[in-house]
Amino acid sequence: MLHPVVLSGGSGSRLWPLSRQNQPKQFLALIGDRSLYQETVIRASKLPGAQAPVTVCSGDHRFMVGEQLQEVGVANGGILLEPMARNTAPAIALAALHVIADDADASLLVMPADHLIEDETAFRNAVAAATGLADAGWLVTFGITPDYAETGYGYILRGEALSDDGFKVERFVEKPDLATAEGYVAQGNYAWNSGMFLFKARSYLDELAKHAPAIFAAAKASYEASESDLDFIRVGKDEFAASPNDSIDYAVMERTDRAAVVPVSCGWSDIGSWSSLWSVAQRDEDDNRHDGDVISIDTKGSLVRASDRRMIATIGVEDLVIIDTPDATLVARKDRVQDVKAIVDRLKAAGRQEHLFHRKVYRPWGSYDSIDMGERFQVKRIVVKPGAALSLQKHHKRAEHWIVVSGVAEVTCDDKVFDLHENESTYIPLGSVHRLRNRGTEPVELIEVQSGSYLGEDDIVRLEDVYGRS
Amino acid sequence: MLHPVVLSGGSGSRLWPLSRQNQPKQFLALIGDRSLYQETVIRASKLPGAQAPVTVCSGDHRFMVGEQLQEVGVANGGILLEPMARNTAPAIALAALHVIADDADASLLVMPADHLIEDETAFRNAVAAATGLADAGWLVTFGITPDYAETGYGYILRGEALSDDGFKVERFVEKPDLATAEGYVAQGNYAWNSGMFLFKARSYLDELAKHAPAIFAAAKASYEASESDLDFIRVGKDEFAASPNDSIDYAVMERTDRAAVVPVSCGWSDIGSWSSLWSVAQRDEDDNRHDGDVISIDTKGSLVRASDRRMIATIGVEDLVIIDTPDATLVARKDRVQDVKAIVDRLKAAGRQEHLFHRKVYRPWGSYDSIDMGERFQVKRIVVKPGAALSLQKHHKRAEHWIVVSGVAEVTCDDKVFDLHENESTYIPLGSVHRLRNRGTEPVELIEVQSGSYLGEDDIVRLEDVYGRS
Structure with missing residues (x-):
């Protein structure tokens, strides 16, 4: 059976200030109403015979992954939490181990969470072609037919044909200079290395064990030490930390003799920068893309994105x-x-926050701004x-x-529990034990005015938490 | 005696989004800590023998004028409120009539509120030179020695010498094209028309009565119908409305045979646009002017101004x-x-607010945001x-x-009056008669959460108001 695996490890810092460490690119609605992650799981779930997608992500993003899946009604095939970033080779190994536990003959369709694919039919046909090769034991990479001489991607040179649509990989090449890239495009037998793969879970693990045994061992030990936490799978931290930090390309694809490539032209983009978002977005007659409240005079070729309540x-x-x-503002x-x-590097060096969090911060129970x-x-x-509660x-x-401006809040304050309706307020004295809960079916909105000598997020003693954070 | 007259009628829409109708350019601290209006009144009050300045402004700006004078400790020589804009000729007539009521031989130094003068010594010397000519009955305009061929200003051609530093005006010329402007600068006997003047109040009124009798009559009738309102002088509205809308240049200076010019080079700028602000501002080695929280990479020749809590x-x-x-953001x-x-025209046409008000709105009692x-x-x-009160x-x-976050507020709510300290709150029910007052010596800051079906500023019934707004 075909198990989509969505890799959500990227930080997307090239899309700052919209992308932040706490809410990176893949979780943003950059084009249309859905996030790239949501588009990815929907695309995967529409493939014939596809099982519920497995997501590999950072623990920091677990609630966002859970929520975004729920929002689009896609079943959860497992959310594996990486204790730290170790690149794609160990991440895919975790997913493979998770899937073969129930389906020894499983195939994995590996997709980064932050890529755009405009032509889903072409993609589906490529997946079908790759499935045949994977069944024959090949590790298939999807090679994007280049539109132009991009110097920001690696390229794949195809070798002998394995089927009507698939080829042996002759060679992977690093990001070329412009002249070399132009040569590749002219030759017609080079493709962009997209970072999407299809193979039997077993094939991948075998090749990983053979070519990168330390990664295989660390991923296996880490997966075996997993604990479940609500809807999430927390793999063993120390075991995972022991893994070399390496990509599937370096660790496996460039070393194995079972690498195949299926060329595809499917309107693919990794939206690796604001300019690539501009180039894939619908634009007006002056080649502008405007989102939000924008007034322009004699403006051309620009991407302008306003935020709420601002023009x-x-x-x-x-x-x-x-x-x-x-x-x-950038x-x-x-x-x-x-x-x-x-x-972003300067913000980091200055110990600032603008690369980590938005002013509005998402939490498992909702958000604060x-x-x-x-x-x-x-x-x-x-x-x-609705149904959510902050920690006690x-x-x-x-x-x-607290002043409730919409919905009905259930308030706990020391030994009292009471409801607060729209246009009602309460006071939480310093030191009192309190909780905010929404038992209703509509969101609760409230204005909180904090008063005190220190107002940092770290002045919080969690006594109980339904999300396991206490 | 020398009476400075500060004309504060400009709307400064070319400096949007910082300048708004409710708080135009002259009241903004564009360079340094003080507003252009404050710099103007300070400059005037330092002139030898200068009396307290008279300000002519829109009624909408009266509290801002009063406050800004107070902030810099300059005495108020009268704040004349124009019921509507009628350009400079009638505005100066009001000031002249106001001043001669107490000082029949008064001289007026007329200065727009929104000009920058860097070399105050040169300006002072020019005022001294102009005073001598004004005493002899001349209407003196200050002609700025041009630095370059500006096409945005009118020019003055000087004629025969009247003194060491003053000349008869040969001719006023409209904004020239670039070639003409270059010719003027090369010739050396042309100056920019600065909009600053010095003359006897009597001389101005005589010439106005002669060359623009309708303006003179309207201004006179309007001034005679004045009523005083707190610190302000409200001139007669219907009488003022009857005045033709005309500038001192067209109505008087171009028609009188008593026009003189004193050339001066005093680092003058009318800061007529963001680029002219950039050109007079101190800049870094890349020719950038940055104000506020700005991070720049490879940026040149730019004016970047961040606002509070934003980078x-x-x-x-x-x-x-x-x-x-x-x-x-512009x-x-x-x-x-x-x-x-x-x-700004597009905002007007769309019935928007961003050209009228800032998010933070100044009121006689303080501000709200x-x-x-x-x-x-x-x-x-x-x-x-401190000492201020909102209306009942x-x-x-x-x-x-209401939640007080700093200071002590005196709250009236129907028949109760009580103090609210930091970290205390109260509730003002719909329909109840209320007032907020600060009897202390520190500002009161409070957070107000409004809850209801309609939240416009016009849902306010004022029962009593110390600022005469009820």
């Missing part, structure tokens, strides 16, 4: 990327967007999802005022 | 103007900033100045929750 006006600019968020020349990473802040106070807008907690340094 | 990152851009405010090519006016808004709620941060008021459609 952007542009005059006489060309080939710019303007990305606005509640706490940071203005970059479109051909310089690779340097967004350098901005720090809408204002002063020397001794902070104001948050808090949304609690207390603070040492702050009192809180 | 701006730029990469690889050149000659841009990037101006951020809490609700709108990104424009520096040589296209004249088109900011077209953005709409920090969040939902379908049935709004959150405001309210600051009440009620709302038909909303209840309010």
Whole structure:
């Protein structure tokens, strides 16, 4: 059976300021209403005979993965939490071990969570072609037929034909310079290395054991030490930490003699930068892509994205990327967007937060947004999802005022439990044990005014937590 | 005696989004800590023998004028409120009539509120030179020695010498094309028409009566119908409305045979656009001017201004103007900033608010900032100045929750009056008569959560108001 495996390990820092460590690229609705992760699992679930997708992700993103799956109604084939990033070779090994536990003959369709595919029919045909080769023991990589001489991708040179649509891999080549890339495109027998694969789980594990035994051993030990945590599978941390940090390309594909390639032209993009988002997005007659509240005069070839309750006006600019968020705005020349990473590096070096979190922070129970802040106070807008509850907690340094502006909140404050309706408020004194819960079917929205000498997120003592965070 | 007259009628829409109708350019701290208006009154008050400045402004800006004068400790020589804009000729007539009531031989130094003068010594010397000519009955205009061939200003051609530093005006010329402007600069006897004047109040009124009798009559009738309102002088509305709308240049200076010019080179700028602000501002080695939280990579020749609690990152851009405010961001090519006016026109045509108000709105008692808004709620941060009070008021459609986060507020709610300290809250039910007052010496800051079906500013019934707004 075909088991989609979605790799959600990327940090997407080239799409800052929209992409943040806490909510990277794959979880953002960059094109349309759904996130790239959601598009990926939907695409996978539509393949003939596909099982529920397995997701491999960071523990930090587990609730977002769970929620986004639920939102689009795709079944969960397992959410494996990587204790730390170790690149793709061990991540895929975890998924393979997870799948063969129930299906010894399983095939894996490995897909990064953050790629766009516009032509699903072409993709489906390529998957069918790759399935035949995988059944014959080949480790198949999908090679994207190049549209132009991209220097940012690795290339695959195809060798002898194995079927109507598949070839032996002759050679993997690193990112080329422009002249070399132009040569590859002209030759017609090179393809972009997409990072998507199809193989029997067994074939992959065998080749991994043969060519990268340390990775195989670490992944196996880590998987065997798994514990389940709510809907999630937490693999053994120390065991996983012992794995070499390596990609499937280096660890397996470049070493095995069973590598095959299925060329495909399916409107693929890895949306690796703001300029690549611009190039795949629908644009107006001046070649602009505007999202949100944008007023433009004589503007051309630009990607402009406004954020909520804010407008952007542009005059006489060309080939710019303007990305606005509640706490940071990027203005970059479109051909310089690779340097967004350098901005993120500067934020890191300065010990700042703008690369880690958005002003609005997602939690398993909903979200909070720090809408204002002063020397001794902070104001948050808090949304609690139906059925959800914050932890039972207390603070040492702050009192809180809660005003419900929508829905019905159940409030625990020391020994009292009571409901708070729209336009009702309560006071949580410093040190009191409290909890906020939504027993209703509509979201609860409330304004929290914190007052105190210290207002950091770390002044929180969790006494009980339904999400296992206490 | 010398009476400075500060004309504060400009709307400054070319400096949007920082300049808004409710708080135009002259009241903004564009360079340094003080507003252009404050710099103007300070400059005036330092002139030898200068009396307290008279300000002519729109009624909408009266509290801002009063406050800004107070902040810099400059005495108020009268704040004349124009009921509507009628250009400079009638505005100056009001000031002249106001001043001669007490000082029949008064001289007026007329200065727009929004000009920058860097070399105050040169300016002072020019004022001294002009005073001598004014005493002899001349209407003196200050002609700025041009640095370059500006096409955005009118020019003055000087004629015969009247003194060491003053000349008869030979001719006023309209904004020239570039070739003509270059010719003027090369000739050396042309100066920019700065909009600053010095003359006897009597001389101005005489010439106005002679050359523009309808303006003179309207201004006189309007001034005679004045009523005083707190610190302000409200001139007669219907009488003022009857005045032709005309500038001092057209109505008087181009018609009188008593026009003189004193050339001066004093680092003058009217900061008529973002690019002219950039050109007068101190810049870094890449010719950038950055204000606020800005991170730049390979950025040149740009003016970047971040707003509170927000950062701006730029990469690889050149000659841009990037101006951020809490609700709108402008990104424009520096040589296209004249088109900011077209953005403002679009906002007007669309019935929007972003050209009228900032998110933070100044009131005579302090300010409010709409920090969040939902379908049935709004959150405001309210600051009440020491000694100030909001009106006694009620709302038909909303209840309010107040949480004091700094200072001590005196709250009236129906028949109760009580103090609210930091970290204390109260509830103002729909329909109840309430008032907020600060009897202390520190500002009161509070968070107001409004809850209701309609949250517009017009749902307010003012029962009593110390600022005469009920």
